[in-house]
Structure formats: C-alpha cells, structure tokens
Amino acid sequence: MIILVGGEKGGSGKSCLAQNIAVFLTVECGASVIMVDCDPQRTTSDWIQARNNNGRLASINCVQLYGKIRNDLLSLEQHYDFVIVDCGGQDNLALRATMSVASHVLMPLRPKRRDLKTVSHMDDIVATCMMINPKMRASFVITQCPSLPNQANRIIEAKEVCKTYDINVLDAITYSRNIYDDSEESGLSVMETQTKGKAADEIRAIACEMLQAANATEIRNRLAEKQQIKQRNSYGTGRPQEKLYAV
Numbered sequence: 001m002i003i004l005v006g007g008e009k010g011g012s013g014k015s016c017l018a019q020n021i022a023v024f025l026t027v028e029c030g031a032s033v034i035m036v037d038c039d040p041q042r043t044t045s046d047w048i049q050a051r052n053n054n055g056r057l058a059s060i061n062c063v064q065l066y067g068k069i070r071n072d073l074l075s076l077e078q079h080y081d082f083v084i085v086d087c088g089g090q091d092n093l094a095l096r097a098t099m100s101v102a103s104h105v106l107m108p109l110r111p112k113r114r115d116l117k118t119v120s121h122m123d124d125i126v127a128t129c130m131m132i133n134p135k136m137r138a139s140f141v142i143t144q145c146p147s148l149p150n151q152a153n154r155i156i157e158a159k160e161v162c163k164t165y166d167i168n169v170l171d172a173i174t175y176s177r178n179i180y181d182d183s184e185e186s187g188l189s190v191m192e193t194q195t196k197g198k199a200a201d202e203i204r205a206i207a208c209e210m211l212q213a214a215n216a217t218e219i220r221n222r223l224a225e226k227q228q229i230k231q232r233n234s235y236g237t238g239r240p241q242e243k244l245y246a247v
Helices: 013-030 042-052 070-077 093-099 119-130 149-163 178-185 198-209 216-246
Strands: 002-005 033-036 061-066 082-089 106-111 139-140
Touching: 002 013, 002 093, 013 042, 013 082, 013 106, 013 178, 013 198, 013 216, 033 042, 033 070, 033 093, 042 061, 070 082, 070 093, 082 093, 093 119, 106 119, 106 198, 119 139, 139 149, 139 198, 198 216
Parallel strands: 002 082, 002 106, 033 061, 033 082, 106 139
Antiparallel strands: none
16 A cells, blocks of 8 residues: 655655654554655655664665656555655655555645645645546645644634545644654654654544544554455465466
8 A cells, every 4th residue: 555645835744744654554553664755855764764773663664766656656565565655845746656556645734824825736736646546545634733722723724724625634633742853853753752642642543544444453454354365365376386286
C-alpha cells in the first residue's frame, strides 16, 4: 500500500506526520515499512539516519526519489506492507506521480488562511490524478491546531472550508505541541517519547481513520490475513511444478 503525505503548502507538518505514522505502523501494527523522501531538504532522510543510529529503536528503511517515481513506487510496494512517501510543500512531478499510484493521500493543513488558500489547487490536482487512479482515497487533515478553547472555532472553520470540496476531511487532528519537534530531533516518534501521551493518541487516531480501521490490532489482523492469502496463492502456483517433479 502506498501512502502519500503531501500538499502545496510548506510548514504544515508533512514530514513529522509521515514519520510518526511510519513508526505507528512499524511498532504497533507490525508492518514492514519503507519511507520515500522526495523533499530536497532531506528532513525525513536525516530523521531516519538519526533513528537508525540508535540501536534501541525499530529500524525503518528510507530511499530518496525525485521526479518520475511511479515505477519505483510500484516496485517498492511489492516488498513492503506500506510505502510512505514524504513530498515537499509544492506541486511537482513527484507529487503527481505518487498520486497516480497511491492508495491513500493525506494532505495536512494548518487552520490558517494562507494554508486554506491552497485547498482549491489541491482539489484540482486530486481530481486530475483520480482520472488515472480512481481508487485513491484523498483526505485533508488539520494540523498544529491551537489548544486554547477560544480558538476552537478556527479548527471548525478550517474543516468547513475543506468540506466545500469533494475531498474527505479527517475528524482527527493534531494540536501544536513541543513534543513533535523534540522527538523528531533525535529520530524518535511521539509514541516512543510518551507512549500514552496526547500526541501519540493523535497520530494513532489519524492513521486509523485514514486506513478506516478501529485500532492497531485491526490493521495488524488485516496484514496477517493478506500474508496468508499471499502464501496460499504462492503455494497454488507451485503445485503444478511439484506434480511435474513427482512424476
């Protein structure tokens, strides 16, 4: 399964979201995950390097790809449960190439006017790519929300703007918390910094809602079932050859 975390607006937490979802799927769901860094700033690549230098953390593979990456992604999908693509904050060839093969597209937006101005353009991009990939499920997610009660209307208004377009809007959101930045600096996720913290629950909620699963256990069971089907199919294709040798 290919998951794209991208969008036209920079600074909305795309890399942070992609990294934390990758850890959730790896550690709590038992999935095999590879990250694809399409951002020249190498935010995710640097995070992966710091992470994999820490022997106590679950290792996650990462490659850097740019431009026409459609075939590369399809190849990686054959070897991993999830391919998580982190695109930079701009409309580029890698973004559109990924949308042409992605199962899920997650587009983070802060509840700010300059972020919401990009919604119309992203709607056009999604509509164009869905002509090629009609099974793609695209969703907006509101990130870095203010936690003050008197700012709650900003979150509601941001969701309402997104809902005027024909794209799903997640109920789950992230709040502006220092733990996201603090954990990223050392290659950690918020789930590893505070397993039962509010930020960890935000990531779990976003990942599960995006994948339309109740919890990590359901995702783990889906992966196990998929693996069983793959093994049965592999066994089935081998039987004629086994019969040939038996004769």
